[in-house]
Amino acid sequence: MIRLGIRLALAGGREAVVRLAIIMVAVAIGTGLLLCTVAGVNAAQTQNERYAWLNTGVVRTDVVGSADPTWWLLRGDYFHGDRIARVDVAATGPHEPVPPGLPRLPGPGEYFASPALARELRSTPLGELADRFPGRLIGTVGAAGLPGPEALVVVAGDTPDHLSRMPDVHQVTRIETLDPSGCSGCRVGTDNDGMVLLLSVVAVALIFPLLMFIGTATRLSAARREQRFAAMRLIGATPPQISLIATVEATLATAAGLIAGFGVFFALRPGMATITFTETAFFTGDLSLGLRDVLAVAIGVPVAAAVAARVALRRVQISPLGVTRRVTPKPPRVWRLTLAVLGVAELAYFVGRRPATTNGQTIAYLSGIFAVMIGMVVAGPWLTMVGARLLAGRARRPAALIAGRRLADNPQAGFRAVSGLMLALFVTAAASGIITTLVDNRGTPVERGSAANVALVQNFWPGTDETVAPPPVLSGVDGTLVVRRNPLFPVDTNSDIGPGLIACSELASRPLFGRCPAGAQVVEVSQDLQGQHDGGSIAPVTVWQASALTLAEVAEQPILSVVVQTDGSAAAVERSRTTLENAYPGRQLPATNGEFQGDFGKQLVQWQQLANVVILASLPIAGCSLAVAVAGGLTERKRPFSMLRLTGARLATLRQVVALESVVPLLLVAALATGMGFLTAHLFLRAQLDYSLHSPGPTYYLLVIGGLAASLGIIASTLPLLRRITGPETARNE
Known part of the structure; x- marks a missing residue:
């Protein structure tokens, strides 16, 4: 019956060829898009595995490595709104753990950078980027240590004596290999389970219309084919045999479309690699297919197409005289x-x-x-x-x-x-x-010229006894403000630090950050001077709440943050950022609120x-x-x-x-x-x-x-x- 089905499928002249060609095109498109989705899931998993080493020291495990302890500090930096993953390291012995993509750990005054960051270093003035990193660039991070080709990563060397005194630093004896999808404390990486879910929805959203397309194409010339099948029933063909013949016609085109679908996938793969579904674009090679993926698609697509064709032609199972006695179907x-x-x-x-x-x-x-x-x-x-x-x-x-x-x-x-x-x-x-x-x-994008775009904020860790020096003199900026800690709030590194304090005499010269109420000398402000403190949320304000503390009491308090008002240009922001990073080494790296908001905006763009x-x-x-x-x-x-x-x-x-x-x-x-x-x-x-x-x-x-x-x-x-x-x-x- 299968041979007969093939002969009948090819013996219908131009009409049959057109029908088979349409089915083949539909299956090719569907297979190509389905393979792209599967490859996207695999690429997200591979990318997450490359993120794993960046979480070294952050995830606390009971596993102890055999290498010499190494001081390790992971921080996040920005350049022109893009995130930089920065790792400062200091080896204490000759057998230090080495991250993937590096031949060795950099020594003091040396650093490795990803190829994308190395290009930025060569094309950007020193004061805007290169001066943030100590010493000289000695090489690039290999693909094994990069989430994607455009990732910005730097591994900088330091001395054990200096790095060990930095806040939030860890001693590590092994490089982390835990996938961020199964890591509750990871700072870097994506939830691969969520990406699988998202891409699965995409696949379903594409497959449903394609199956309907296959069913519609299969029904072309259905009336004439039903007459042919009815004639076959009159000479003794059984309903299962008729169904098999009808299914073979669709399966024949599906097989050709399946092969063409793999060609569609390889044609689409380079373009798909440039789409940032996650935090960065994929390496083209990461959009790969495993043997199970290929077998699942190679078996599943023809089966789905055959089912769609069989459902579409279920009327061929009517009695031999049913074609000539057809009546209006039930509503x-x-x-x-x-x-x-x-x-x-x-x-x-x-x-x-x-x-x-x-x-x-x-x-x-x-x-x-x-x-x-x-x-x-x-x-x-x-x-x-x-x-x-x-x-x-x-x-x-x-x-x-x-x-x-x-x-x-x-x-x-x-x-x-x-x-x-x-x-x-x-x-x-x-x-x-x-x-x-x-x-x-x-x-919602922040307005051009708003505080979120022009103000660079340098925060300091609460609960540290180390004295923070006054901010350096910054050239090309409109002003620098210092927010001091509020003694009415307890200092606890694991809790909210409460509002800061600032003198009204300082705030008066910077109206962009609000103003004091009449008669006030000190006001309570948010750490970044860009919103009222309310459980961590930021809301625009014009008048801050007065504080009962005196100017002398405020001057004795440690510095909570330094807020630099720039002219909003990229060059001014990056120069100020470099100066602050060098003035406060090892501290939380400065950023604008617009950059923090931009992180989520980029994720929205990826979803879009x-x-x-x-x-x-x-x-x-x-x-x-x-x-x-x-x-x-x-x-x-x-x-x-x-x-x-x-x-x-x-x-x-x-x-x-x-x-x-x-x-x-x-x-x-x-x-x-x-x-x-x-x-x-x-x-x-x-x-x-x-x-x-x-x-x-x-x-x-x-x-x-x-x-x-x-x-x-x-x-x-x-x-x-x-x-x-x-x-x-x-x-x-x-």
Whole structure:
């Protein structure tokens, strides 16, 4: 039967070749995107393994290495808004632990830098970057010690006597190898479990439309093939044999598409490596596939395509005379709404009841979102039927009446054409709503010239007895302010240090940082002078709260932070940062609040890039599915349309019928998918973050309007086929 299925698949002339080619293209695209997703998961894992050594000394384990103890200090620095991972080391013996990517530890006055940082060192004035690191550059960090090709990493040598007196320094005898995904105390790295979850959602969001595309392509010329299969049933073929033959046709194209899909993956891999899904871009080689990955895709894709084809052609199992005795299928029932309603109810239930664990949240939200997606596909025919009956009931012209009656008689066929587009619009609405809300709540860019951009803050660790020297004289800055510790708050390195103090005479010359109330000599301020102290949150203020302490009492307090007001230019910020780092070696490295906020903003950009991948991939796939479905529907109905033309129906009327049969479900599912996408995003945001949905910007609406306009254009492009396929010869030949 398999050989017979292959012969029948190839014996249908140009029509069969076109159908097989369409299926092959769909499978190639789907396989390529699926492989990219799997490779992305593998790359995130490999990148995390390269992050592991940077957490040496931070993660406390009971494992003791055999190397000589080495002083180790991990700090985070910035350059032009990009993070620099800085490690200061000092060996105490000849057998020191060496990080990956280095031939040895640097000695005092030496440092290794990543290739990307080395390029910056060569192209930047010394006072803005190179003067931060002691001595000279003696080499670059190899790929084995870098998370990605653009990572900024420096390993600087120091003396044991000097480095051992620095705060937050550790003695280590081994290099950490624990993956940050399983490390609760790691400072550097990403949650690979979260990335797997995110990429899994991306894969599902892409695979659903592709499976529908395969099913739609498989149904091309379904009526003619059903007649052929019915004839085979009359001569003794059993239903399982017919199903096997139908499945072989789709599997044949799937096999060719699977091979082409690997070519698509290798073509997309270099471009995918440049997309920063995590904190930095990937090495191209990290986007790799294991043997299990290849086998899973090589087996899973053909099986999924065969199932989709078998479901799409399930009508071929009717009785031998069923083709000639076909009647109107039963109308869909309202129970089809059940799954979508349950999915929404599940998401709504967790508003205010967020699961405590990450796994619990994953199960709760993903199951609800997928229930909504699948539920919309199940409910689509019923909604199409309702819309068709409304159209027919209000029809004033023959075209509207015919289109409404035809849709109401077979709403499954009408919805099938736009089902892929519905899922694409749902994913687009949900992704855009979530990203927009996160940006508005947590990633709003700071205004140019604001304190967050121009003020460089040097904080000091609380609870240290070491006296902090007054700030150095900085050239090219507008002023330097000193915030002192508040004696009314206990000093504890493990707790909040409370508000600081500053004299009003100092603050008066820097209005950018607020002002004192009338009559006050000392005010309580936040450590960075950029917001009112309130449980660690920062809110803009203009008037600080007065303090009961005197100027003399404040002058005796240790320094809490130094705030440098620059002109906001990158050069001024970097020069001031270098001066502060050299003035306070081993301390917490200075940064602006804009840079801290920018870290989260970059993460949002990474998520937005993932959302864009889904949107840009799913909309074209949905458009192709729509084109195939409309063209296939015209081919299947050419005899009824030719008979209508013979009875006097005008060609323009038939074109209006075809347009209405496609446009009504299209606009209906567009409204449904967009509304359900926003509702799902809102419930997720309320449950997980207690945010309310914010409307996406104009770009989103232009994208949706453009997608709908393209879909209408696809429908319009098929209308000229009516003249050719509905002539008198069609009715005569059929």
